[in-house]
Amino acid sequence: MCGIVGCFAESGCYEKLMAALVNLEYRGYDSAGVALAGEKGIAVRKKKGAVRNLFGQPLAGTAGIGHTRWATHGKPSDENAHPHTAGKFALVHNGIIENYAALRAELSARGETFSSETDSEVIVKLIAALYSGDFFAAVAAACARLKGSYAVAVLCADHPREIVCAAYKSPLVAGAGKGAVYVCSDVPALFGAVSYVCPAEDGEFLHVCGSEIVFRRADGTPVPKVFCRTEEEGGARRQGGGSYMEAEIAQIPQGISRTLACLRGCDFAPAARVLRAAGRVFTAACGTAHHAALAFGHLLSQEARIPVLCEAASEFRYGDPLIGAGDVLVAVSQSGETADTLEAVRLAKQRGAFVIAVCNAPLSTLSRLADLLLQTCAGAEVAVAATKSYNCQLLCLYYLAAQAVFFKTTRFPAWFFALEGAARACGQALESAAAAERLARRLQGARAMYFIGRGADRFTAAEGALKVREIAYVFAESCPAGELKHGTLALVEEGFPVFAVATARALLQKTVNSLAEARARGARPVLFTQYGAEAAGCGAELFPPLPSLPEPLMPLVSVIPLQWFACHFCLLRGFDPDRPRNLAKSVTVE
Numbered sequence: 272m273c274g275i276v277g278c279f280a281e282s283g284c285y286e287k288l289m290a291a292l293v294n295l296e297y298r299g300y301d302s303a304g305v306a307l308a309g310e311k312g313i314a315v316r317k318k319k320g321a322v323r324n325l326f327g328q329p330l331a332g333t334a335g336i337g338h339t340r341w342a343t344h345g346k347p348s349d350e351n352a353h354p355h356t357a358g359k360f361a362l363v364h365n366g367i368i369e370n371y372a373a374l375r376a377e378l379s380a381r382g383e384t385f386s387s388e389t390d391s392e393v394i395v396k397l398i399a400a401l402y403s404g405d406f407f408a409a410v411a412a413a414c415a416r417l418k419g420s421y422a423v424a425v426l427c428a429d430h431p432r433e434i435v436c437a438a439y440k441s442p443l444v445a446g447a448g449k450g451a452v453y454v455c456s457d458v459p460a461l462f463g464a465v466s467y468v469c470p471a472e473d474g475e476f477l478h479v480c481g482s483e484i485v486f487r488r489a490d491g492t493p494v495p496k497v498f499c500r501t502e503e504e505g506g507a508r509r510q511g512g513g514s515y516m517e518a519e520i521a522q523i524p525q526g527i528s529r530t531l532a533c534l535r536g537c538d539f540a541p542a543a544r545v546l547r548a549a550g551r552v553f554t555a556a557c558g559t560a561h562h563a564a565l566a567f568g569h570l571l572s573q574e575a576r577i578p579v580l581c582e583a584a585s586e587f588r589y590g591d592p593l594i595g596a597g598d599v600l601v602a603v604s605q606s607g608e609t610a611d612t613l614e615a616v617r618l619a620k621q622r623g624a625f626v627i628a629v630c631n632a633p634l635s636t637l638s639r640l641a642d643l644l645l646q647t648c649a650g651a652e653v654a655v656a657a658t659k660s661y662n663c664q665l666l667c668l669y670y671l672a673a674q675a676v677f678f679k680t681t682r683f684p685a686w687f688f689a690l691e692g693a694a695r696a697c698g699q700a701l702e703s704a705a706a707a708e709r710l711a712r713r714l715q716g717a718r719a720m721y722f723i724g725r726g727a728d729r730f731t732a733a734e735g736a737l738k739v740r741e742i743a744y745v746f747a748e749s750c751p752a753g754e755l756k757h758g759t760l761a762l763v764e765e766g767f768p769v770f771a772v773a774t775a776r777a778l779l780q781k782t783v784n785s786l787a788e789a790r791a792r793g794a795r796p797v798l799f800t801q802y803g804a805e806a807a808g809c810g811a812e813l814f815p816p817l818p819s820l821p822e823p824l825m826p827l828v829s830v831i832p833l834q835w836f837a838c839h840f841c842l843l844r845g846f847d848p849d850r851p852r853n854l855a856k857s858v859t860v861e
């Protein structure tokens with residue numbers, strides 16, 4: 272959600288802070304702000320809208336903090352933008368303070384006034400109220416009163432070379448680079464600026480004193496830490512004026528190759544052993560990652576005959592799941608910081624389950640919580656709409672499913688060996704970009720659309736619909752093809768687009784029948800399949816044939832034309848695919 276950053280640098284602190292803030296903007300773009308502690312106190316600049324609104328005369332100082340906001344409490348406005356200030360302090364916050372109303376009432380009763388509607392402002396007011404000369408102690412004492420989740424970075428005018436930070440259930444990493452040290456919500460925002468990083472654990476504090484970073488407990492005692500080397504691998508570069516989303520879709524084959532290379536070096540024995548012996552297998556994930564998990568659940572139960580329960584992480588955590596010792600939870604997340612997924616993992620671990628994480632961020636909270644990490648090597652994903660990370664998640668999960676089959680039967684399923692050709696097939700699927708753009712042009716005026724499929728194709732359909740909703744702001748619904756006639760069909764009228772994904776030969780005719788039923792009611796059906804010749808004359812528009820992989824692997828490629836379609840549909844409708852309204856990349860609050 273929000274992104275926070277802090278920087279100490281003897282020279283160019285403002286510029287370094289702004290550069291990190293621009294990189295961090297995918298975490299929220301409702302407003303942005305910076306504060307620097309200098310000789311004459313703390314200078315603050317904050318504005319509604321994008322980080323670029325802050326560009327101007329550099330603020331002086333060697334220690335600074337910055338924020339990009341995804342609004343939770345209070346609308347996007349200059350007043351609600353961070354940093355918030357009180358007395359000698361300025362603060363940026365990511366998270367949600369659940370007892371903020373009680374704290375606000377308490378502080379108001381003592382005569383405090385508030386200038387924003389945010390929950391965050393109470394933290395800085397509390398720090399100012401508790402301050403008696405010891406900067407660190409005031410922040411620690413204030414944090415002890417907070418309920419909820421927070422990563423904060425605080426400046427104090429009395430200590431202009433220091434930043435005090437705290438993290439609890441919100442991510443925070445420390446980074447060291449040439450001539451500057453940083454604290455930040457995310458490692459990718461620091462790529463290029465730091466060579467070493469170290470994440471904070473829940474309840475830890477980070478104390479930046481000049482160019483030194485000390486991890487501390489609440490009582491101030493230092494916590495020894497090891498920083499690890501970091502370098503950017505596989506981040507997308509925008510081509511010309513293009514979007515990150517286009518660049519990231521184009522990177523799918525590289526991500527698949529890198530992920531496969533990483534999987535080949537992975538010891539699957541512990542995971543496969545627990546999977547084979549598992550009483551039950553659960554998955555927990557959100558959004559796109561949930562669609563990948565659903566495809567995995569389908570494949571694992573089909574191929575390994577292991578029952579799998581796939582749940583949206585936000586439901587898993589409150590659903591009192593039947594999970595316990597001997598069970599396995601597979602948690603899937605690009606960022607590894609999604610609050611709902613993390614809570615599902617914590618619950619599963621409390622109950623004794625084994626947790627396998629499929630994650631794109633090896634230093635993330637999820638990666639550190641898991642008993643076993645399968646890393647997707649998609650490279651940093653900046654566009655809010657997940658694309659290449661989804662294909663890489665599918666690859667990891669299919670690899671895992673194949674290992675489970677092997678440990679159960681001592682044989683790998685035949686399709687496992689075809690994973691070697693997955694990157695090439697994804698490369699061929701990328702060639703559908705122009706056809707997807709033409710389709711988007713033809714459907715530019717559509718105000719709603721359906722995506723249907725059977726078997727694993729229904730998850731690809733769900734992913735296609737999510738992409739259209741998320742970035743093109745057109746109502747798009749998915750349903751199993753056979754369910755269409757059980758209610759959803761009622762909304763179909765003349766010209767209504769219905770996209771069907773059909774990659775299983777055995778189910779092709781059934782899906783074609785569903786399209787025919789929709790067409791009879793005026794729908795405009797489009798079929799995505801590798802079996803075009805067999806569907807010729809079915810009355811649906813045939814999208815250029817999908818590249819062919821063994822059927823269980825087809826979701827790796829069949830989603831690509833849908834990703835292209837959503838991207839072009841969005842662009843043609845005049846929107847920015849990288850920054851959909853109301854959303855942010857990393858959903859670190861509930």
Ligand code: AGP
Pocket residue numbers: 557558559560603604605606607608609612655656657658741856857858
């Ligand atoms: C996908 O396009 C979305 N931005 C969203 O559904 C995302 O996949 C979801 O929030 C989960 O994020 P994660 O993979 O970082 O956990």
